[in-house]
């Protein structure tokens with residue numbers, strides 16, 4: 866005679882296996898999402914800087930270049946390397962910082978007068 870509990874056991878085992886599989890899938894999905902993050906952040910590499918020509922830790926940038934050939938201009942994208950000192954990003958950030966600082970100073974000055 867067949868024991869119905871054996872079948873129940875099989876069923877539970879199947880459910881557990883399924884649950885483990887779906888958990889593994891979830892972890893796999895999370896891992897893939899995590900591994901996506903570092904690839905979008907460009908790690909600095911040792912390169913000759915495009916601006917100061919020194920071999921330093923550089924980050925790569927895509928710049929637009931206009932090339933004039935036979936009177937017709939064409940735009941091409943070029944990958945260049947800038948060291949951390951020459952990085953265009955750094956300048957942009959510095960500008961934003963100083964603008965913020967100026968605003969903070971102005972606010973402070975207004976508060977002081979009132």
Ligand SMILES: [Zn+2]
Pocket residue numbers: 914915916917918919947948949950951952
């Ligand atoms: Zn440089």
